[in-house]
Amino acid sequence: METLGVDLDHGLRSFRLALALDAGAETVALMGPSGAGKTSVLRAIAGLLRPERGHITLGGDTWLDTARRIDLPPERRRVGLVFQEYALFPHMTVRANVAFGGSERVDELLERFAIASLAGARPSAISGGERQRVALARALARDPGVLLLDEPLSALDAHTRSRVRQELRELLLDLGLPTLIVTHDFEDAAALADRVGVLVDGRLLQIGPPSELVATPADAFVAGFTGANLLRGTARPAPNGLTEVALDAGFTAYSVEPAGGRVALAVYPWEVSVAREAPDDSAVNHVRAPIGSIMTLGNRVRVQIGPVTAEVTTQSSERLGLREGEVVVASFKATGARLLSGA
């Protein structure tokens, strides 16, 4: 399997996109806020954007080398790009769309993506999930060496989304191609990708397996993106050997991590427990506040307690009889409180 090598340096509107990345037979998700340069990375790899400086290779082929004045046009790069809105040709049938890039494997691809029955339909007449399958089939018909997916799930409704995510995961494992996915959703990134890179203002803040980003986020931004509670405050060493953080929200919390000055305390919702009274257990951090909101997500309930969001099981929520407006205590351990810069 060929490895994709990307090294880019390009001025975007208000920041520089500077990124180096290698991808073997794996899926790498680029995650970040909108306007962080994620799509520009895909466009540069596809040859739709020429970076000021850069080097892009696939195995032994050089697609771009600004130093040697090599810049292959998109049609000469073996890349399959699936656009955010799919960009299906509206004047062609599903079959003609898939056959546009290469006609040998059309029937096989129509079968594989379960769109053979739609072969004669126009893109405007099929559903969002079907359009995505057509776009994937069309991109693969060219037998690409690299697959690029721009927000592959964002155009789908919530119901279709989880099913398509699962299908896409299986497809990507099956293909074994270097694949880059752009997304702004950590759940999508974690479900689809072997590695997740957090791109902010053109720079990779951190790249690693999803579990690593959750366990050791590089900074407050990464922690926020992976779903952690971020409590900003000022840290100073406490006599008991812990770090005491005076939170801006008016509480005091402790962490085992050493820090001083402005910090963001990150704690994941599933590490926060909820009780009527402050429990006499190993947790040292207690936030006593009225419940702001209660949101049920399947078998879990997200409870907003002052500045902290806790995630508990539906059973626990029912046993405690949690109601909005009631004062409860959210507790978490000093060992679960990470202190991050970037506050």
Add this chain to the structure above:
Amino acid sequence: MRPSAFGVVLWAAACVALAFLLIPIVAIFSELTLGELRDGLTSDVARDALRVTAETNLAAMALILLFGTPTAYLLASRSFRGRTVLVTLVELPLVLPPAVAGIGLLAAFGRLGLLGGTVESLGIDIAFTKVAVILAVTFVASPFYVRTAIAAFEAVDPDLVAASRTLGAGPARTFARVALPIASGGLGAGAALAFARGLGEFGATIMFAGSLQGVTQTLSLAVYQEFDVDFDTALAIGALLVLGSALVLFAAKVIPSWRRSASTSITVSGPSASR
């Protein structure tokens, strides 16, 4: 439902405007009996003018499509310094008085004009020939096509062009298979507008090509020549032009929507799986 006062005002103004526009057209037809119409249209003047108009306008349309389409695609798909100036130049004949266009063409291609010597040395005489009519019509009518064509190409989603490129199609194949078919509704409308304008071309033609029956005299020139010779013939030709122009204009309105519905029609072939 009781109509509002504002609604009444709108309708009243619209009735005045429509009446003003319609009365001259009604007059053309009401002044003619069917026999006079037939005699007028079968006269030598009318037959010659119809032939000249058809030949020159078809040739002009071919030139406009052949050169105007790539020009419009270039201006719509590339951004470069001076693009606005170029677009303005392309659109200039739209606002230029036709008499100015005529004198300009004469100054350029006339025997004593800027390029007259060059053209004459090749043994070609342009002014006051059929070629002059074609050039005059092309000059005056082309912006109607190019303007609409630029808008039509600009409306093509850039992602579709990019998708075509990443699927292995070079710029030329992308133009032919993606941009051109998707813009075709707008291009058809633009062509119809240009054709309608060309049919009625008068000022530039009479200055640059003259009004020689059977050679350079188009239908609109024939109306002008006949109106103090044989008013009925002038009216009959006028009636023909009204019908022709209305038809072309109507086509310009219908073509884009017809194209759109054709490209979105549901044509599922084979058994549709129940899923």
